[in-house]
Amino acid sequence: VNTTRIPALRTRLESDRTRLLIEVAELRDYAVKATTYLEDENDVYDNHPADDASSLVGRQTDMVLLENLERELADTESALGRMEAGSYGTCEVCGGPIAERRLEARPAASRCIDCQSAIESRQRRESALR
Numbered sequence: 001v002n003t004t005r006i007p008a009l010r011t012r013l014e015s016d017r018t019r020l021l022i023e024v025a026e027l028r029d030y031a032v033k034a035t036t037y038l039e040d041e042n043d044v045y046d047n048h049p050a051d052d053a054s055s056l057v058g059r060q061t062d063m064v065l066l067e068n069l070e071r072e073l074a075d076t077e078s079a080l081g082r083m084e085a086g087s088y089g090t091c092e093v094c095g096g097p098i099a100e101r102r103l104e105a106r107p108a109a110s111r112c113i114d115c116q117s118a119i120e121s122r123q124r125r126e127s128a129l130r
């Protein structure tokens with residue numbers, strides 16, 4: 001990686017981390033309340049069956065969103081860790097350099113584009129088999 005780009009990328013990662021921490025905390029708080037509500041579902045169900053069905057979909061969406069945000073947060077933190085360790089910009093799979101353009105587009109990237117697309121196409125195949 002061109003080391004002159006590191007400070008700017010670090011700033012972006014740090015502001016991403018702050019934003020993600022807030023979003024995860026808010027969503028987790030919300031998810032906890034939704035789970036509490038789920039436990040009371042038997043009481044509520046008789047009175048509001050339609051409301052309940054639509055909020056179930058809402059809860060599932062929130063859980064997927066929360067998982068995505070947590071993964072993004074973990075990627076961001078590990079990228080900051082790699083910056084500290086001096087291994088930032090090196091693909092964790094093949095050990096090759098990650099293209100600068102890719103890091104500019106996604107500072108938290110931990111794999112080069114070749115390894116990333118290999119993993120994604122494998123995931124697509126696996127989910128197609130399910």
Ligand SMILES: [Zn+2]
Nearest residue numbers: 091094112115
């Ligand atoms: Zn690679």
